[in-house]
Amino acid sequence: MEAWEKIKKELVNIYKDTNDDPWITILNPLSFKDNSLILGVPDDFSLDWIKNHYHSDILKFARTVINDNTSVELVIDHREEIDIESKNIPKVGFTQLNNSKGLLKNYTFDNYVVGESNKFASAAAVAVSQNPGKSYNPLFIYGGVGLGKTHIINAIGNLIDDEHKGLNIIYITTENFVNDLVNHLRDRKMDIFREVYRNCDVLLIDDIQFISNKERSQEEMFHTFNTLYEEKKQIVFTSDKLPKEISNIEERLRSRFEMGLIADIQVPDIETKVAIIKKKAESDHIEIDDEIAFFLAYNTQSNIRELEGYLTRLSAYAILTKTKLNIHIAKEVLSGLIRKKDKWLTIEDIQKAVAMHFKIKVSDLLSSKRMKFISLPRQIAMFLSRTLTNASYPEIGLQFGNKDHSTVIHSVNKITEMIKDNQSIKDAVEKIKKGLG
Numbered sequence: 233m234e235a236w237e238k239i240k241k242e243l244v245n246i247y248k249d250t251n252d253d254p255w256i257t258i259l260n261p262l263s264f265k266d267n268s269l270i271l272g273v274p275d276d277f278s279l280d281w282i283k284n285h286y287h288s289d290i291l292k293f294a295r296t297v298i299n300d301n302t303s304v305e306l307v308i309d310h311r312e313e314i315d316i317e318s319k320n321i322p323k324v325g326f327t328q329l330n331n332s333k334g335l336l337k338n339y340t341f342d343n344y345v346v347g348e349s350n351k352f353a354s355a356a357a358v359a360v361s362q363n364p365g366k367s368y369n370p371l372f373i374y375g376g377v378g379l380g381k382t383h384i385i386n387a388i389g390n391l392i393d394d395e396h397k398g399l400n401i402i403y404i405t406t407e408n409f410v411n412d413l414v415n416h417l418r419d420r421k422m423d424i425f426r427e428v429y430r431n432c433d434v435l436l437i438d439d440i441q442f443i444s445n446k447e448r449s450q451e452e453m454f455h456t457f458n459t460l461y462e463e464k465k466q467i468v469f470t471s472d473k474l475p476k477e478i479s480n481i482e483e484r485l486r487s488r489f490e491m492g493l494i495a496d497i498q499v500p501d502i503e504t505k506v507a508i509i510k511k512k513a514e515s516d517h518i519e520i521d522d523e524i525a526f527f528l529a530y531n532t533q534s535n536i537r538e539l540e541g542y543l544t545r546l547s548a549y550a551i552l553t554k555t556k557l558n559i560h561i562a563k564e565v566l567s568g569l570i571r572k573k574d575k576w577l578t579i580e581d582i583q584k585a586v587a588m589h590f591k592i593k594v595s596d597l598l599s600s601k602r603m604k605f606i607s608l609p610r611q612i613a614m615f616l617s618r619t620l621t622n623a624s625y626p627e628i629g630l631q632f633g634n635k636d637h638s639t640v641i642h643s644v645n646k647i648t649e650m651i652k653d654n655q656s657i658k659d660a661v662e663k664i665k666k667g668l669g
């Protein structure tokens with residue numbers, strides 16, 4: 233499959249400096265139908281591993297190369313015996329865990345943007361990385377989906393790995409912990425399981441909420457926890473639920489989760505989103521100006537993964553069509569994702585919402601009155617029209633009582649600047665935006 237060769241090339245390219253590219257080479261394209269790319273893998277274990285480590289990158293490139301509705305499915309392909317040894321697949325499981333290798337190397341503090349929403353969690357994470365086992369134990373990081381939990385817990389591991397050479401770090405998702413336990417129970421090798429998990433120096437467990445309902449895993453986690461805790465080994469959990477919200481877990485385990493520090497990651501505010509967009513754009517070598525960055529930031533709900541999806545799409549477009557991005561192109565390229573095309577807000581919607589918020593009349597917004605209590609809302613309304621609709625500067629000017637496009641540009645720039653350091657403007661804009669849906 234020609235498309236697969238292209239996708240594979242991209243993947244091998246990004247993993248070439250790691251030991252990971254052999255994993256990509258065992259993938260076998262089986263079919264592409266109804267936008268679904270089916271890839272075969274040799275066994276359960278590879279399926280799990282690839283799904284957890286590479287699925288999002290595979291999907292990203294599949295969407296870039298094929299189209300953005302493409303989905304990627306992994307299935308076990310029994311037809312062909314793939315000889316894992318001969319393909320030089322890195323060994324996973326215990327040998328790997330013993331070498332602190334479960335960590336996702338791309339997630340570091342260097343590329344983690346800190347803002348109001350995550351400054352507490354990130355300060356706690358840095359503290360724990362500098363003094364593992366000595367500051368907060370366990371550290372329990374809590375936050376919604378796509379807000380950076382996996383990133384931050386891996387950043388902890390990577391920083392410890394850098395600064396405390398030789399420490400034995402295990403990063404594992406709860407799902408894999410459970411699977412690992414099941415496999416060892418089945419093979420009657422629980423002694424090995426315990427030896428590995430109870431002898432590490434740092435245990436990083438991602439998405440602990442998945443331990444709900446899994447009694448045997450809870451028990452094993454409980455004893456692992458106690459052993460490590462007594463020996464002052466660092467334990468970090470992430471979860472999208474607070475300990476008290478995780479259903480069907482034993483009280484004694486819940487109380488262990490609550491013993492140390494619980495740090496939350498909140499939904500990022502606009503500046504943090506803009507900073508994340510800029511950082512990602514920089515590392516992907518795409519040029520994103522302020523206007524595009526604000527447009528993306530305002531049009532995502534809360535999920536940073538969603539933001540990244542938009543950026544990937546923009547960068548693919550810019551690269552494939554060799555076009556320099558601007559706000560029009562960005563809106564066009566993302567219109568299907570952000571809003572259905574016929575569902576863009578209208579400028580009138582925005583004018584009404586702004587007038588209501590500031591308790592003035594829509595006709596004031598369209599007038600040329602210069603009093604500040606009118607001119608500022610007018611500038612905000614122009615800014616929002618620019619950010620939330622498809623309209624050009626002249627079109628916006630026209631709909632604001634036939635003003636010159638330079639007035640609109642001036643207003644948009646002014647509000648863009650004000651939002652950066654004027655809390656009340658920022659709050660007003662966010663509130664109006666929320667009301668608009």
Ligand code: ADP
Pocket residue numbers: 339343344345346350375376377378379380381382383384508536537540
């Ligand atoms: P979660 O595990 O909470 O669902 P992830 O850690 O997978 O979320 O984050 C989703 C994506 O957003 C990742 O690619 C991550 O790198 C990125 N991301 C999240 N928060 C930040 C941040 N503060 N700075 C930079 N990138 C971030």
Ligand code: MG
Pocket residue numbers: 381382383438439
């Ligand atoms: Mg995660």
